[in-house]
Amino acid sequence: MCNKNLLLCLLLNLTVGYAAIAQHLSTTITAGTPEVAGFSAQRLTKLDNAMKEWTDKGWMNGAVALVIRNGKIAYYNGVGYNDIEAKQKMPKEGIFRIASQTKAITSVAIMMLFDDGKLLLNDRVSKFIPSFSKPTVLDKFEAKDTTYTTLPAAREITIKDLLTHTSGLGYAQIGSPEANAIYAKSNITAGLGVKEGTLLEAMTRLGKLPLMHQPGQRWTYGLNTDLLGCIVEVVSGMSLDQFFKTRIFQPMGMNSTYFSVPESKSDQLVNMYTEDQQGKLIKGGNKIFGTPTASNYPLIGSTYYSGGGGLSAPIMDYAIFLQMLLNGGEYNGVRLLGRNTVRMMTMNQIGDLSLGDDKFGLGFGIVTEKGSANTPAQAGTFSWGGAFSTSYWVDPKEKMVLLFYRQLQSSSHGNVTERFRALTYQALN
Known part of the structure; x- marks a missing residue:
């Protein structure tokens, strides 16, 4: 057949080749229009109007929103003020404290080492940090003097336990009363604004403390990802900061993402706001997670790199990271992860353990079929957010990346995030 229609076959092969190239190029984030990205520009004006309304009502000082579909920017806008009193507009390119959005990057770093053959998911943590051998579990806790008793753990914790937050580690400062008290006595923190000591020193102390429950027993948000960051340092021989960089x-071209924002870019760090008791927005604040750590912690410089919460980044940098995951581990010709490694990270990895209607993968919350009944996000969407009001979602079925960034330490208007997501999805053609 091809002998008789050689020209046709050549043309067909060229067409297929060009289509493959075009498909590859489309996975790099480029400027677009709502229509090109599959949105109604008219319906997206609802999002503009809503964000302005939220600012006018004092629900937020300002925000930056970014929506990408099929690699095309459908929406990218800054609304409101970085400084309300000075009427300084919220900059789209501003650097935000992304807090727990750091966890996804640390999880990717661990899975890169997995792809390198340097570790396995079922490896015991004690293989890398010996103090985690012979673990114990909290039995009884006496609140009045913070004394406690322990029982032997059924088994040691593994890297997979850390990636899925099923290890039994709690959170310092923002966890349960028991975890807060026990960790405080050993100078274990949530990781922000730490000036003295190293991650390995702190995690070695953590290994000697009891788990909050038996490994694998339930899902508990905790210091798991800080510990993963320490393992990255031990295995790679590099600081977490240097490994990320x-x-x-x-x-990836994420040129403005840092643990410590350099002085040359200090003016790009977005202001932090919080609410007073009357709900009025106040700039600044000298406490983070209830401790006297100023909100300028990204500027102080530190060698303690919190893999669970230490990064600051502009919204576009993080969009590149998420687009890489949506692409199956590759961005702009650079592959960080194998596509099946990304598949593993974005599927249910906690089995029947309860996490509401949804599940958890290796570093991400995962929307299930049941969970999708309560949100416009399709089943398989993976997401998380940060304590200072930053959020992201990746919807593989819609080939869409959504990010919504504010910089609020606390807010009584938490439903703004869900409103943003609904207003985005309703504009899809």
């Missing part, structure tokens, strides 16, 4: 940020 050389293995992830520079290859």
Whole structure:
């Protein structure tokens, strides 16, 4: 057949080849219009109007929103003020404290080492940090003097336990009363604004403390990802800061993501706001997670790199990271992860353990079929957010990345995030 229709076959092969190239190029984030990205520009004006309304009502000082579909920017806008009193507009390119959005990047770093053959998911943590051998579990806790008793753990915790938050580790400062008290006595923190000591020193102390429950027994949000960051340092021989910079940020073009924002970019750090008792927005605040750590912690410089919450980044940098995951581990010709590694990270990895209607993968919350009944996000959407009001979602079925960034330490208007997501999805053609 091809002998008789050689020209036709050549044309067909060229067409297929060009289509493959075009498909590859489309996975790089580029400027677009709502229509090109599959949205109604008219219906997206609802999002503009709503964000302005939220600002006018004092629900937020300002926000930046970014919506990408099929690699095309459908919506990218800054609304409101970075400084309300000075009427300084919220900059789209501003650097935000992304807090727990750091966890996804640390999880990717661990899975890069998995792809390198340097570790396995079922490896015991004690293989890398010996103090985690012979673990114990909290039995009885006496609140009046913070004394406690322990029982032997059924088994040691593994890297997979950490990635899925099923290890039994709690959170310091923002966890349960028991975890807060026990960790405080050993100078274990949530990781922000730490000036003295190293991650390995702190995690070695953590290994000697009791777990809050038996490994694998339930899902508990805790210091799991800070511990994963320490394992990245031990296995790679690099600081977490250097690993991120050389293995992830520079290859991806994430040129303004930092643990410590340099002085040359300090003016790009977005102001933090909080609410007073009357609900009025106040700039600044000298406490983070209830401790006297100023909100300028990204500027102080530190060698303690919290893999669970320490990064600051502009919204576009993080969009590149998420687009890489949506692409199956590759961005702009650079592959960070194998596509099946991304598949593993974005599927249910906690089995029947309860996490509401949804599940958890290796570093991400996962929308289930049941969970999708309560949200416009399709089943399979993976997401998380940060304590200072930053959120993201990746919807593989819609080939869509959504990010909504504010910088609020606390807010009584938490439903703004869900409103943003509903207003985005309703504009899809």
